[in-house]
Amino acid sequence: MPQITVDYSATMAPAFDRAAFAQALHTAVVDIAAAKPEACKTLFRGADGTAFGYDDPEERRHAIVHVTLGLLAGRTEETKARLTEAVLELLREHVRGDGFVLHASAEVRDLDPSYRKYEG
Template sequence: MPNITVDYSRTMRNAFDPAAFAEALHASVVEIAAAKPEACKTLFREADLTAFAYADPLDDGHAVVHVTLGLLAGRTDETKARLTEAVLELLRKHVEDDGFVLHASAEVRDLDPSYRKFERE
């Protein structure tokens, strides 16, 4: 914990540096949600096709990015809101203006009590 997933449009490929974003995001999660740095894990999923309204999905005029942060229960709604605002601010900084409309969103959710993990070395 936290488990972070970043889903984003292929359109962003040349305008987005996932590694730099992850580094800044992990620092924010540690600062705002009191997570341990070594617990931060982020999975990036680039989507080949995303659609916006009635626009042609093959037109690169729009890009969609959504960040989901799964945290162990116990954070206040205020902490969760601060974290999502921080994520949106980081996206503003880490996605260059490359001629597309950026549709960015973020959410923090509590992990289910059944959440378990393991690490293999």
């Protein structure tokens, strides 16, 4: 915990400093949600195919990024909202404007009680 997934349009990859974003995000999760630094894990998934409205995807005028943070239950709604706002601010800092409109979103969800992990 936390389990962090970042889904993003692959076309924005050159403009997205993923390493710096992950480091800053992990710091925010520790500061805001009282997670342990060594527990923070982020998986980046670049999507080759994304679409926005009726625009032609080949024009690549839009990029989409969505960050999902799965935390163990017990955080207040205020804490979750502060964390999602922090995520959006970090995206503003770590994605360069590169000729596309960025559509960014984030959510914090409680991990299911069945959540288990394995390290080996």
